[in-house]
Amino acid sequence: MTYDHQNIFAKILRSELPYSTIFEDNEVLAFLDIAPQAPIHVLVIPKGEYKSFDDFTANASIEVVGRFFSRVSKIARDLDLAESGYRIIANTGDDGCQEVPHFHIHICGGKKLGRMLPG
Ligand code: AMP
16 A cells, blocks of 8 residues: 555645644654543654654654654653553554554543553
């Protein structure tokens, strides 16, 4: 499957849709999730065209992957989540129920999040 340039996050990266920026640099954009599942729910995406966590880790350089995850932890720290704790999630593919085919990390926090998976 090739990268879908019409996916929602590709449109956000082209500023074709509104979004609330939390952090941005030349490689990474972080913005508020439109349907938050926790008091703090931020999405972090690479600016490169990667469909999923699998695609990103298989095809981006180790430096890009390392810088990306370093940004994720910095963003969580800057959101004052490091001490209270938080959860990062990378829904991947069909069974992972990934809806948007541009790799993203969810950062969720601001309350006790409960069990890792429902049921
Ligand atoms: P996933 O199921 O991991 O692919 O998550 C996709 C996430 O994108 C969901 O949590 C949605 O609420 C979120 N989302 C969808 N459209 C937008 C948008 N326009 N702006 C911000 N977040 C969005």
